[in-house]
Amino acid sequence: MKKETFSELxxxxxxxxxxxxxxxxxxxxxxxxxxLHPSETHTIEFIGNNPDINVTRLAELLGITKGAVSKRIKQLRKNDLVTKSISPETENEVVINLTVKGSEIYKAHAKFSKQLNKSIANLYKYLPDEVIMDLERIGTETEQIFLDISNERKKR
Structure with a gap:
């Protein structure tokens, strides 16, 4: 690949x-x-996709700490978007669910995401499968490069 082409890409x-x-x-x-900040919207999305979710599982799915999840849940409860209640499965577990207002945002965000994904899919629909596979591989390898840099910086 020419240096100019790489630079443009x-x-x-x-x-x-x-x-x-x-x-x-x-x-x-x-x-x-x-x-809502996107981080709050993504939290609503994961709660909507996983009814009766607990803080630990939500933290795992979001890739953040339980403390960060608790902080987000507190803010979302303040805005009447989520509820916390005792789990129907066990008394010593708290579960999180969406309120009616939270469900409205969940549905609106899902509609937005669907439209965005459709727009992006339209960009790729005429590409041969081999090119799609190359793009997937390049994306995965690029992600790993950024993950390695991130992990290295966290060590310092």
Whole structure:
């Protein structure tokens, strides 16, 4: 690959990352009166996908600490988006579920995600399977490079 081509691809990739990061930092209301940060919306998404979920499992799914989950749940409860209750399975476990308002946001976010995925899928639908497989491999290997850098920086 020519140096200029790699440089152009690298620039495009960086711009895509920056656009994604911009979206991930921008609060959105999903048609309600509550502005939610994407991290809160993703938490609602995981709770909606996993009714009666506990804090430990939610932390695992989100890839964050239980303390961070507890903080998010506190904020979401404050906005009447989730409930905490004793598990129907065992008395010493607390489970989290969506309220009616939380379910509205869950559904609106699902609709947004479906449309976004459809738009992106349309970009790839005419590519040969071999190219798709190459893109998947490159994406996975690029992710590993970033994970290695992240882990190395955490050591310092």
């Amino acid at each position: 690298s620039d495009i990739f960086l711009r895509v990352i920056n656009r994604y990061n911009e979206i991930e930092k921008t609060p959105y209301s999903y048609g309600t009166d509550i502005l």
